[in-house]
Amino acid sequence: xxxxxxxxxxxxxxxxxxxxxxxxxxxxxxxxxxxxxxxxxxxxxxxxxxxxxxxxxxxxxxxxxxxxxxxxxxxxxxxxxxxxxxxxxxxxxxxxxxxxxxxxxxxxxxxxxxxxxxxxxxxxxxxxxxxxxxxxxxxxxxxxxxxxxxxxxxxxxxxxxxxxxxxxxxxxxxxxxxxxxxxxxxxxxxxxxxxxxxxxxxxxxxxxxxxxxxxxxxxxxxxxxxxxxxxxxxxxxxxxxxxxxxxxxxxxxxxxxxxxxxxxxxxxxxxxxxxxxxxxxxxxxxxxxxxxxxxxxxxxxxxxxxxxxxxxxxxxxxxxxxxxxxxxxxxxxxxxxxxxxxxxxxxxxxxxxxxxxxxxxxxxxxxxxxxxxxxxxxxxxxxxxxxxxxxxxxxxxxxxxxxxxxxxxxxxxxxxxxxxxxxxxxxxxxxxxxxxxxxxxxxxxxxxxxxxxxxxxxxxxxxxxxxxxxxxxxxxxxxxxxxxxxxxxxxxxxxxxxxxxxxxxxxxxxxxxxxxxxxxxxxxxxxxxxxxxxxxxxxxxxxxxxxxxxxxxxxxxxxxxxxxxxxxxxx
Amino acid sequence: xxxxxxxxxxxxxxxxxxxxxxxxxxxxxxxxxxxxxxxxxxxxxxxxxxxxxxxxxxxxxxxxxxxxxxxxxxxxxxxxxxxxxxxxxxxxxxxxxxxxxxxxxxxxxxxxxxxxxxxxxxxxxxxxxxxxxxxxxxxxxxxxxxxxxxxxxxxxxxxxxxxxxxxxxxxxxxxxxxxxxxxxxxxxxxxxxxxxxxxxxxxxxxxxxxxxxxxxxxxxxxxxxxxxxxxxxxxxxxxxxxx
Numbered sequence: 001x002x003x004x005x006x007x008x009x010x011x012x013x014x015x016x017x018x019x020x021x022x023x024x025x026x027x028x029x030x031x032x033x034x035x036x037x038x039x040x041x042x043x044x045x046x047x048x049x050x051x052x053x054x055x056x057x058x059x060x061x062x063x064x065x066x067x068x069x070x071x072x073x074x075x076x077x078x079x080x081x082x083x084x085x086x087x088x089x090x091x092x093x094x095x096x097x098x099x100x101x102x103x104x105x106x107x108x109x110x111x112x113x114x115x116x117x118x119x120x121x122x123x124x125x126x127x128x129x130x131x132x133x134x135x136x137x138x139x140x141x142x143x144x145x146x147x148x149x150x151x152x153x154x155x156x157x158x159x160x161x162x163x164x165x166x167x168x169x170x171x172x173x174x175x176x177x178x179x180x181x182x183x184x185x186x187x188x189x190x191x192x193x194x195x196x197x198x199x200x201x202x203x204x205x206x207x208x209x210x211x212x213x214x215x216x217x218x219x220x221x222x223x224x225x226x227x228x229x230x231x232x233x234x235x236x237x238x239x240x241x242x243x244x245x246x247x248x249x250x251x252x253x254x255x256x257x258x259x260x261x262x263x264x265x266x267x268x269x270x271x272x273x274x275x276x277x278x279x280x281x282x283x284x285x286x287x288x289x290x291x292x293x294x295x296x297x298x299x300x301x302x303x304x305x306x307x308x309x310x311x312x313x314x315x316x317x318x319x320x321x322x323x324x325x326x327x328x329x330x331x332x333x334x335x336x337x338x339x340x341x342x343x344x345x346x347x348x349x350x351x352x353x354x355x356x357x358x359x360x361x362x363x364x365x366x367x368x369x370x371x372x373x374x375x376x377x378x379x380x381x382x383x384x385x386x387x388x389x390x391x392x393x394x395x396x397x398x399x400x401x402x403x404x405x406x407x408x409x410x411x412x413x414x415x416x417x418x419x420x421x422x423x424x425x426x427x428x429x430x431x432x433x434x435x436x437x438x439x440x441x442x443x444x445x446x447x448x449x450x451x452x453x454x455x456x457x458x459x460x461x462x463x464x465x466x467x468x469x470x471x472x473x474x475x476x477x478x479x480x481x482x483x484x485x486x487x488x489x490x491x492x493x494x495x496x497x498x499x500x501x502x503x504x505x506x507x508x509x510x511x512x513x514x515x516x517x518x519x520x521x522x523x524x525x526x527x528x529x530x531x532x533x534x535x536x537x538x539x540x541x542x543x544x545x546x547x548x549x550x551x552x553x554x555x556x557x558x559x560x561x562x563x564x565x566x567x568x569x570x571x
Numbered sequence: 572x573x574x575x576x577x578x579x580x581x582x583x584x585x586x587x588x589x590x591x592x593x594x595x596x597x598x599x600x601x602x603x604x605x606x607x608x609x610x611x612x613x614x615x616x617x618x619x620x621x622x623x624x625x626x627x628x629x630x631x632x633x634x635x636x637x638x639x640x641x642x643x644x645x646x647x648x649x650x651x652x653x654x655x656x657x658x659x660x661x662x663x664x665x666x667x668x669x670x671x672x673x674x675x676x677x678x679x680x681x682x683x684x685x686x687x688x689x690x691x692x693x694x695x696x697x698x699x700x701x702x703x704x705x706x707x708x709x710x711x712x713x714x715x716x717x718x719x720x721x722x723x724x725x726x727x728x729x730x731x732x733x734x735x736x737x738x739x740x741x742x743x744x745x746x747x748x749x750x751x752x753x754x755x756x757x758x759x760x761x762x763x764x765x766x767x768x769x770x771x772x773x774x775x776x777x778x779x780x781x782x783x784x785x786x787x788x789x790x791x792x793x794x795x796x797x798x799x800x801x802x803x804x805x806x807x808x809x810x811x812x813x814x
Contacts, residue, residue: 420594422601498572500580508583515591519598526602527721 051107055452059103062449065441066103070096072438077427084417084425091407098404099446101397102289109292113252113342121147121254125180125247140179145246147253154182154246154307155229159216162190163237165198167352171240172202180246183229187219214321216303217330221318229310236304239265239351249307252342259312259339260331262290263305263346267353273550275355277460278363284450290343298394299343300331304351312339325370332378332395336386357499357551360464361471368402368475375399376479405472408465412513412544415537419520432532466540467547470505498558499551510548513541596805603792605724607764610716610736610788612771612780614707617682621668624699625649627691628675634689638680638706645691645703647676684708685773687782707782712771714746716788720760725753727792734766737787738779744770748790764790 072078073092079085126143136142145152156175160168168186175184185205188195189212199206209222220234231253235241249261264286267279293299303326313319313330315337320329331341354360374380380387380395387395417423426435450457477483500507520534572580629646632638653674655661661670668678680686684706691703714736720728728751736744746768754761766788771780 416594420598498576500572501576504576504580504583507580508587511584512587512591515588516594519591519595523598523602528723 051109056107058445058449058452059107062445063100063103065445066096066099069438069442072434080426081423084414084423087410087414087417088425091410094400094403094407096442098397098401099442101393102284105292105296105394105397106288107292108295109288113294113344115255117254118251121251122247124148125251140243141177141181143180145180145250147250152231152250152253153229154180154250155223155227155232156182156184156235157187157220157223157232158184158235158237159187159219160190160192160195160237161188161216161219162192165194168195168237169198169202171235171237172199172204174240174242175235176202176204177243178241178245179243180250182233182246183227185223185227187223189216189219214319215324215326217319217321217326221321224310224313224318231307231309233307234304235349236351239304239349240268241305241349242347245305245348246307248346248348249344252344253307253309255340257338257340258309258342259334260301260306260308261342261344262299262301263344263348264290265302265305266347266350268350269352269355272355272554273460273546274357274360274464274554275353276458277464278355278360279353280458280461281464287345291345293394294343296390296394297340297388298335298391299341300398301327301341303327305349312337315339323370323373324366325373328370328374328398329378332374332380332385332387335391356554358497358502360468361502364405364468364471365475365478368405368472369478371399371402372476372479375403402472402475405465405468406476407469409469409473412466412469412509412540415520415533415540416513416516418531418533419516419523419537435532463543463546463550466543467503467506470503470509499554503548503551506544507548510541510544513537513544517541600806603727604735604789605718605720605728605792607716607788607790608719610714610766610786612712612782612784612786613715614684614713614782615711617680617684617706617708618702619644619678619680619686619704619706620700620702621647621649621676621678621697622699623647623649623652623655623676624697624701625652625676627693627695627697627703630689630691630693632686632689632704634687634704636686637709638684638686640680640682642680643677644680644686645678647678647697648674649676651699652676678703680706682706682708684711685782709773712773712780712782713749714766714768714771714786714788716764716766716786716790718760718762718764718790720762722760724792725760725762728762728764728790729793732793733791734764734768735789735791736766736768736771737789738776739785740776740779742776742779744768746771746788764788 069092073089125145125147127146131137131143145154156178158168158171158175172184172186183205185207186195186199188199188206188208191208196206196208207223207226209219212218214221220232224232231250233241233245233249245263249263252258252261265282266286267275270276270279290299306327312334316330316333320326320333323329334341354363374395378385380392380399385392414425418425447457517534517538520531520537524530524534625647626649627645628648631643631645638644652661652670656670656674668676670676686704686706688705689703690701691697697703714734716734728748730748730751732748734746734748736746738744746766749765749767751765752763773780
């Protein structure tokens, strides 16, 4: 059994239907109306865009497969030795719990958050006649935006912390060019004079603060003290927005109870194994889980590519600053105060997926630490939280999601237990065929589902999911002992360290599995039969070996770059 | 890679190799052993009976009683015996019984031991040759263990091999293999081994050393593996330093 991850798939491809929808001419023909904005209570009624019947069928079959597998595992008749059995049960319980709730969320997410009033607001966002009058038709970044009949003011915050200047330049330039009148501010926590000069050169505001407490959330809160706009957008320094960002997101605020509109994180740099794995890993989340959460009013902010209503953030006393995952905590506070959140699966900004082992490790460590913080410090099921039952469940899924990253560790240990100690997770009389049948019911259906929904199954995701357990274990330990984790920029590639600095546990585990495979093969030769444990252990060795190999290639590349730069720069 | 991390990796690699080495020796040790499918303590059994049928006049002992050799156990009235005595076909005294003047047959214990399996009561009629009770001989405890062996394993079992006997209370007793009895079914040798040990004392280990107690017996096979020398060396080293 390999340690598969439930979220397998490929990323959303950047797509934009926006430009064709929002020509000024088209809007000119739609009469402006004042729309009713009474805050709605309860769940929005489902409208349009139901899932395809085939997807529903596949999800249902996969669910049956999951339940059959769970039944097989828990059946006392198939129980084996207690140690490997409890390892398998613990790991599979986490995976099955997450998979079941993901399926449920995906199936729930058939409604389009764009209601009539949103379309209406979008149509009246730009007053084309006055644009023609003021001669602004050729300068879309200066178009005044209107929500209902009121002019809307928007600030765009670009948070930087030591990223490369080129990265910041691209993002700031694109942010300036977004359609609709807005004020772009660079919020520099890196206190870099170069960034200040860059902001001046590009004609955007620059803001630096003296302290750096509260990390990114603190940075945004500081910016809010100087800005006055009704809405504010947050972009990480490496997320390049598309021109239509504001036109597509702002109309949702016609509903006074909407606190933020979140758009997906999509990546433009899927050029190597790590970045593809990391990018695809999130694809299911952004294409299916988050849209599903709209239905529960539990879509949460992911920190970038998001537009907030200032009143909502004021209502909860600013962005939440006491956590690494300030985005999720802020969403939680907003939901507790009864605010509505919107997620739209339209890609409106593309960024950089981590493409080195170092960047991937740091990103996952940060995210997992945030997830475990919620799980251990703020149990979403606690009666003190004022959340709906739907929201509680969704936050529980989010908070416990990174436990699925620890499950592979437990599963990797099972074959060595059998090889060295003859301890079997399942009853010895369970035949390989029976086992495979149930196993396929769970894992094969997940792969089929990935194929159907994403068009392909990506081995990179499987590899990263299997090889990342030391990161998640470290995150869990950090949260348990309260160790502070330092933030580092995802897009920062100025100093290339060896990837092996960040993967000593993986290398050691790989060597362990490799030697164990040798022992296993020797054992099988002695006994005269091929055992499932050997096959499984060799598979795990190959998967981890691929990760180590990937790191070797990366390390080789980095060395070549360093050698080249030494040649270029005369000393 | 920083030097600190190189050092960490190096130490880690040595640790991993060490762990695998120890685990492999443990594994090899297990390969050189075979555990019983079922095993239990048994004793040499001496049945009590007579060649003459008759009516039981008296039962002088109870189930579980300790008996000495020569102790009277049952008294039988046997018309056939009386007829045979009258004919002079049998003598009145024997290691297993004695016949009184009144023609009453007294069955006696042939060995020291514990009386079990009493099958008759006063007044019942017993057939000639019927077993009335069984004496488990004192000091004759042994372990009878069933093994399912591959032919390869069977070839590696040697008479006099060390056997580890594990009692239900986790007490370990060292024994040696005495005799083997094999039947082959489906290519697997179903072997019954008799394991003897001087440490099997009646009633020891809280009464667990008694006939019928289930135990686990592990036979050491002759180690033909690659690591035979290495693991023997390691374990003799551990014994030498007193572990």
